[in-house]
Amino acid sequence: MKWLVERQALAGMLPMHLCDWALVVVAVALWKQAPRWFEVAYFWGLAGTIQGLLTPAIDPALALWRHIAFFAVHAGIVVGVLFLVFAKGMRPVAASLPRVLFWSEMYLIAALTANALTGQNYGFLAHPPITPSLLDYFPQAHWLYVATVNGVALLAFAILYLPWLIVDRRRGVHT
Numbered sequence: 465m466k467w468l469v470e471r472q473a474l475a476g477m478l479p480m481h482l483c484d485w486a487l488v489v490v491a492v493a494l495w496k497q498a499p500r501w502f503e504v505a506y507f508w509g510l511a512g513t514i515q516g517l518l519t520p521a522i523d524p525a526l527a528l529w530r531h532i533a534f535f536a537v538h539a540g541i542v543v544g545v546l547f548l549v550f551a552k553g554m555r556p557v558a559a560s561l562p563r564v565l566f567w568s569e570m571y572l573i574a575a576l577t578a579n580a581l582t583g584q585n586y587g588f589l590a591h592p593p594i595t596p597s598l599l600d601y602f603p604q605a606h607w608l609y610v611a612t613v614n615g616v617a618l619l620a621f622a623i624l625y626l627p628w629l630i631v632d633r634r635r636g637v638h639t
Contacts, residue, residue, distance in 0.1 A: 476582075476584055478578060478582065478584070478586070480574070480575055480578045480584070480586035480587070481575075481586055481587060482508060482512045482571060482575070482587050483512060483513055483516055483537065483538060483541065485508070485571055486505065486508040486509050486512060486513055486541050487537055487540070487541055489501060489504045489505045489508060489509075490505040490509055490540075490541050490544040490545060491544070493505040493544070493545075493548060493554075494544050494547070494548065497548070497552055497554070499554065499557075500563065502548055502554045502556075503556045503557075503560035503563060503564055504563070504564055504567050505541075505544065505545050505548065506545055506548070506549070506554075506555075506556050506560075506624070507556070507560070507564045507568075507620075507621045507624055507625075508564075508568070509541045509542055509544065509545035510542065510545055510624055511617060511620035511621055511624055512617070513538050513541045513542055514542060515597075515598065516538050517535070517538050517539065517542070519595065519596060519597040519598065520534060520535070520538075520595065521588065521593030521594070521595050521597060522534045522595070523594060523595075555628055556624075556625055556628055557628075558625075558629070560625070561621060561622070561625060564621060565618065565621070568614075568617060568618075568621075569614075571587070572587070572589070572610075572614060575587035575589050576589055576610070587613075588613070589609075589610055589613060590606075591609070598616075599613070602616075
């Protein structure tokens with residue numbers, strides 16, 4: 465029964481990782497097909513969740529169902545975003561960037577607050593995960609680490625918007 469049941473502190477079970485929030489945003493975007501929900505789903509789902517799939521931050525000692533759930537949820541977020549792009553024709557616009565930056569900073573504040581109150585590592589903002597990832601190469605000083613995480617996220621958002629910007633410029637659309 466150990467493969468099914470495990471003990472974990474309640475403070476470590478809060479839905480405070482970015483992918484937890486991205487899952488909710490993608491679900492609402494799929495339900496409502498509203499551009500504002502989509503744009504957050506697009507940037508968070510592709511910039512953050514793909515990184516999570518490539519370098520999964522899941523303890524190998526956890527129960528098998530946790531591994532299955534991790535990959536199912538993360539893949540579901542990406543599939544949901546891609547469905548909205550390719551099947552529903554949704555896409556970000558230039559004005560999406562400042563709005564997503566705002567919501568990303570709100571998440572950052574919420575995760576840093578949760579970490580301070582619980583001693584956890586939500587958003588991997590306290591330190592890199594126990595498994596290897598890009599975050600291992602970030603500065604060790606906490607304030608610089610958090611600033612680098614934030615800066616890399618903003619750069620990833622810009623890169624994800626770049627193809628749409630190029631398409632618009634080629635079509636003569638000024639955003």
